[in-house]
Amino acid sequence: MTATQPKTAKLVVEGLCKRYGATTALEPSSLSVAEGEFLTLLGPSGSGKTTLLQLICGLVEASEGRVVIDGRDQSATPVHQRDIGLVFQHYALFPHLTVAENIAFPLKMRGCASAEVASRVAATLDMVHLGHLAGRFPRELSGGQQQRVALARCFVYQPSIILMDEPLGALDKKLREHMQIEIKRLHRESGATIVYVTHDQEEALAMSDRICLMNHAKIEQLGTPRDIYERPRTAFAADFIGISNIFRGRWDGNGTIETVHGRFALPSGARCQSQDAALVIRPENLHLGAQDGNVVNGCVREVVYAGSETRVIAALDDGSPLVLRLGPDDVVPGIDERIVAGWARDKAVLVA
Amino acid sequence: MSAVTLSSAPARPARLRLSALWLAVPGLVFLAVFFVYPVAQLLGLSIVDPESGAFSAGAYQRIAATDVYLRVLGITFRIAGWTALWSLLIGYPLAYWIARLPNMFRGRMLLFVMVPFWTSYLVKTFAWMIVLGRNGIINSLATGSGIVDEPLPLLHNQFGVMVGMVHAMVPLAVMTMLPVMAGIDRRLVQAAQTLGAAPARAFWLVYFKLSLPGVAAAGLLVFISSLGFFIVPAFLGGRQETMLAQLIITQVQELLNWSFAGALSAMMLVAALVSCLIYDRLFGLSTIAGGSAQVSTGRIRDLGLALLSAVATLSGHLARLAQTLLGKRVCAGLLPGFCWLVIAFLVLPTLLVIPLAFTSSQFLEFPPPGYGLSWFQTYFSSPLWIQATIRSFAVAFVTALAATAIGGFAALALANSRTRWGGLIFALFLAPMIVPRIVVAVGLFYLFARLGLIATDLGLVIGHTVLAIPFTLVTIAAVLKTYDQRLDQAAATLGANRLRTLTGVTIPLVKGGLVAAFLFAFITSFDELTIAIFVSGGVKTTLPKQMWDDMILQLNPTLAAVSVVVFIVVTTMLLIAERFRSPS
Ligand SMILES: Nc1ncnc2c1ncn2[C@@H]1O[C@H](COP(=O)(O)OP(=O)(O)OP(=O)(O)O)[C@@H](O)[C@H]1O
Ligand SMILES: [Mg+2]
DSSP: OGGGSOSSEEEEEEEEEEEETTEEEEEEEEEEEETTOEEEEEOOTTSSHHHHHHHHHTSSOOSEEEEEETTEEOTTSOGGGSSEEEEBTTBOOOTTSOHHHHHHHHHHHTTOOHHHHHHHHHHHHHHTTOGGGTTSOGGGSOHHHHHHHHHHHHHTTOOSEEEEESTTTTSOHHHHHHHHHHHHHHHHHHOOEEEEEESOHHHHHHHOSEEEEEETTEEEEEEOHHHHHHSOSSHHHHHHSSOOEEEEEEEOSSSEEEETTEEEEOOTTOOOSSSEEEEEEOGGGOEESOBTTBEEEEEEEEEEEETTEEEEEEEETTSOEEEEEEOTTSOOOOTTOEEEEEOOGGGOEEEO | OHHHHHHHTTHHHHHHHHHHGGGGHHHHHHHIIIIIHHHHHHHHHTTBOTTTOOBOOHHHHHHHHSHHHHHHHHHHHHHHHHHHHHHHHHHHHHHHHHHHSOHHHHHHHHHHHHHHHHSOHHHHHHHHHHHHSTTSHHHHHHHHTTSOSSOOOOSSSHHHHHHHHHHHHHHHHHHHHHHHHHTSOHHHHHHHHHTTOOHHHHIIIIIIHHHHHHHHHHHHHHHHHHHTOOHHHHHHOOGGGOOHHHHHHHHHHTSOOHHHHHHHHHHHHHHHHHHHHHHHHHHOGGGGGTOOOOOOOHHHHHHHHHHHHHHHHHHHHHHHHHHHHHHHHHHHHHHHHHHHHHHHHHHHHHHHHHHHHTBOSSSOOSSOSSBOSHHHHHHHHOHHHHHHHHHHHHHHHHHHHHHHHHHHHHHHHHHHOOSTHHHHHHHHHHHHHHSOHHHHHHHHHHHHHHHTOTTOHHHHHHHHHHHHHHHHHHHHHHHHHHSOTHHHHHHHHTTOOHHHHIIIIIHHHTHHHHHHHHHHHHHHHHTOOHHHHHHSOTTOOOHHHHHHHHHHHOOOHHHHHHHHHHHHHHHHHHHHHHHHHSOO
């Protein structure tokens, strides 16, 4: 954790919290984002991602806590004076303005001279490859084009912090992958600090310096993609990112955990807050045959061939599923064949 | 088998669409005979000599001969223009405030606009006579507390007319603007703010600009409705505020000069049509029905944006000034405070009539010296009032049935057809709302005189149905819009024929809309006066006509009792209609 602690904190969120009457949209949360970092808020629908962004840019007033940018408390700074750009969940382009006018809007608000406005709008339009559509209205654009206008409108005035709320949510897979690369390029070129929201875990893993995993209005875990994938701290984290085999059970406070499938050895030094815990094993760490005494029995239900790997889905004795990922050299069992699977004790993770 | 189904499937929707338009035919015929024809004939009459039947511009020459009529026309335009302006100025903040309320409050707040909207003009005008009169509530309070020695001249002048007109029109303005405002994505203003626009600028450059089509539509509707007004100027205005509709009534009722009345009506119709035309040029008429505004291009657009930008900068300074002078808290309370004042203005005068209905005095003094039910007894024991009440109920009931059927079928036809005629047909069905009522009434008067329908209940029903059709069509069309057309297609694929689909699927699902439409039509007929003035004759009067006659003769507490009855009937119907319209 100390390794990823930012050197210069661009944006600090301290105990920020938002309640709407009886519902809590965001429990008190703290995080800090380094200059130039790409941080992703990842979580299921309703987990408070949009709320956190709205609090950061001041669109809604916090119930508690504060936002600090460049060491200055922003509580008294109105939205339009914060040095923040926000790309909205569904773009929020101005329908009565053309593409060029949409992009010129923030520059005009800052009182730029019209010659400068024109040249910067043109440059930004080129950057997102939309020069030929400058005179169109938003409703005359495709989803991907609208998306790029929204990005351009945000990048054109070079805010030092850019917040993006599921900017690629409405796009198809291919376009989304293309736009991911575009956004990374814009990030690199502008050097801006970016807080990015998505509920797509692959997108989060591919793009982020760090991921802030959210659930039930709380920050569940904060760390690098590798951190979260290899060392999830909760069953939710393990389940939400990547595919996991999770065995719930009782931790004996020492080196083993008792589950319905048997007693398993834990990696040395594994610790957990409570006795009620779970063991997480990634599919690629499961192998056919016993290993370190950790064994489960099952019956193969499905075999999915995916080129470089083969995924085997088996049913354990109590009916719960077990996923294995076999390499190209492994022997693939047939359907309805009974198998024995095991894992090296150091490859399992104990989570709450 | 499957091949047959496949090949016949694409042909089916085409036939459905083609034949759906037939459902609008009864309504089209009805409106052609009882709306388009009489109005057109009226225009024709104005250029025909009443004696010889030959072409003659005599009526228009008479209009031009003295400056009396042109002056009245000028007054009419002036009052209608000011009314539109004030209604927008007062109505815009209220509509803005209501549109931004959380959903659960919005419906309740809207009632404060809906109730005054549907309250009879006669009742509202009567209320203002009591409030503003020489011995009225304001004056007795002011002289009683010694603020002034002399009663203030609040009635029978420009002030009285403007108060009455604006009070009558603000609800219409708000209800026209509200759908446009509710459709504006709130995040656009937020987006403008994150992009560096101060709140005041964000409002003008984004929200206000996007709400303009609604503002223009409201202005147009208020202006046109005001053009044909006569109740308010007749009772609250003086000689200087005589409006065109009053002249028309005098020409027909007292002087029996039909062709001259025709010429005056034609003048009014032309004024209304020209306003529509100008509006169409600027915004496109479809915005009234909720369509998207056409985007103006070139110079005008640049000019508009520049103008908005200037207003935005100015109001930005003002807002900052206000914030430093008044503080943030007070500023945040300004809008709700203003809106509650407007709501009080809309609702209170009518409510003040209620205690007067229970007065024990012979006069309409405020506060009443004592309370009793004697005026309700007078009302319920008067055969004249009771017959008028019964007639009003009966006529309203039949009208509501007819208008709901016609409007419902038309809405169904329009929802199922995608032809380019759809827009035109829709406009025709809405036209009775846009053509001033007095023009329709005079036109029907001629037609009915020849058909022997004057002083008949049938005549009243026909006239009221013409006026109620727009309301039923809009209400049912709104329900059908949210209704998933694929359910019909699903029923069809499951083997239901057209009739079975209609009775088994469509009607049960849009029942709420039908009931609401029925009740709106009922209310429209129940407090309709204009047509009743011309078409109901002698002793066969309706409740509003009887009120009008009484109000002309002499104000008395019976009127207050009647007003309370009308108010209660209308408000009850309205509340039921609203309940049915929103199923939640
Ligand atoms: N204005 C509001 N009033 C009441 N509750 C709200 C409001 N805004 C958000 N909430 C609640 O706060 C919670 C978090 O909402 P938020 O919009 O932050 O979720 P999200 O993580 O962005 O979800 P999604 O992925 O669907 O966009 C939700 O349960 C939501 O219902
Ligand atoms: Mg969200």
